[in-house]
Amino acid sequence: MRVLGIETSCDETAIAIFDTERGLLANQIHSQTEVHARYGGVVPELAARDHVRKLPLLLRAALSEASMSRHEIDAVGYTQGPGLQGALMTGAAFAKGLARVLNRPALGVHHLEGHVLAPLLEQPQPDFPFLALLVSGGHTQLIGVERLGGYTLLGESIDDAVGEAFDKSAKLMGLGYPGGAALSKLAEQGRRDALRFTRPMVDRPGLDLSFSGLKTAVSIAVASGHDHADVAASFEQAVIDTLVIKIKRALAQTGYTQLVLAGGVAANQPLRARLKTLMAERGGEVFYPPPILCTDNAAMIALVAALRMSRGECDASAGFEVRPRWPLVALSAQI
Ligand code: KG4
Ligand code: ZN
Numbered sequence: 492m493r494v495l496g497i498e499t500s501c502d503e504t505a506i507a508i509f510d511t512e513r514g515l516l517a518n519q520i521h522s523q524t525e526v527h528a529r530y531g532g533v534v535p536e537l538a539a540r541d542h543v544r545k546l547p548l549l550l551r552a553a554l555s556e557a558s559m560s561r562h563e564i565d566a567v568g569y570t571q572g573p574g575l576q577g578a579l580m581t582g583a584a585f586a587k588g589l590a591r592v593l594n595r596p597a598l599g600v601h602h603l604e605g606h607v608l609a610p611l612l613e614q615p616q617p618d619f620p621f622l623a624l625l626v627s628g629g630h631t632q633l634i635g636v637e638r639l640g641g642y643t644l645l646g647e648s649i650d651d652a653v654g655e656a657f658d659k660s661a662k663l664m665g666l667g668y669p670g671g672a673a674l675s676k677l678a679e680q681g682r683r684d685a686l687r688f689t690r691p692m693v694d695r696p697g698l699d700l701s702f703s704g705l706k707t708a709v710s711i712a713v714a715s716g717h718d719h720a721d722v723a724a725s726f727e728q729a730v731i732d733t734l735v736i737k738i739k740r741a742l743a744q745t746g747y748t749q750l751v752l753a754g755g756v757a758a759n760q761p762l763r764a765r766l767k768t769l770m771a772e773r774g775g776e777v778f779y780p781p782p783i784l785c786t787d788n789a790a791m792i793a794l795v796a797a798l799r800m801s802r803g804e805c806d807a808s809a810g811f812e813v814r815p816r817w818p819l820v821a822l823s824a825q826i
Contacts, residue, residue, distance in 0.1 A: 493511075494568050508553055521545045568793050573601075605792045626752070627653075633645040653702055660706055675723075682725070685718070686722060748775035763779055
């Protein structure tokens, strides 16, 4: 089965084609970073307009990359939520229109399920059950992944997401938006022990996290004239140490031996390296997709649609409804 996936939940327009026999055949992504950079954040209306402009171009590019005609598509998957309402609607409308023209089934997919299962696009794959650390611009969650559609929220950030803390700290240092990757690059030149930022919430039991205090500490350090590279390195280290402490707790609590790192911040090299060492020390394994499959993409959406459609799921109606707020654990209740 060849599934075309469409992702438009935020500021990436993406279309991919996943073949259940041959794997990923096309993975087209257009990032809107330039559209939003001058506003210092994503402008929802501009995001939606740009998705509408780019979707037809990306469809053509994806079909050409896969050397396929649109009639060879067996099904269409699209991000139904969570995300920006207007942005989600552009992808959903495009997906449903395409499915209708081709007379093929469509299926709305949960964006975070896509992130969490993205490692299944690669070899070697994790086996269920596993622990997932989802770290993106909008989410920071520790999730127990029991099976396809079986998710338990073990802990989450009570304020800023990790990616948000990276982006806000980067902005304070004049690194542009979204500045997570730029901050990490700058950190390579800094001393990780230059500033002793507190590791938030580690003295409290439980698996919840908090990153807004760290962002405030960064703003104070920047205002008092500390070297930006040192601030960046110390900030990154504080984030990594905090995540490691919570991951260890979550592994102890669940007894799981496999860890999946997902979401945009999973592209962070020092975090990847630290978690690889951690899991090796524990005799476990860590899985993370290549950076292009960590940030928003449609390959993960096509994959989830293929997995769910293989077990008989598809949208009941030709109309569509997007779900801007949609907790991942709500999927567990559907089974
Ligand atoms: O998953 P994603 O593409 O979009 C959301 O759904 O949020 O994640 C984007 C986030 C941004 O906050 C970005 O700054 C961050 O991931 N990010 C990074 C790195 N690459 C992307 N943060 C730290 N280090 C990186 N290398
Ligand atoms: Zn995302």
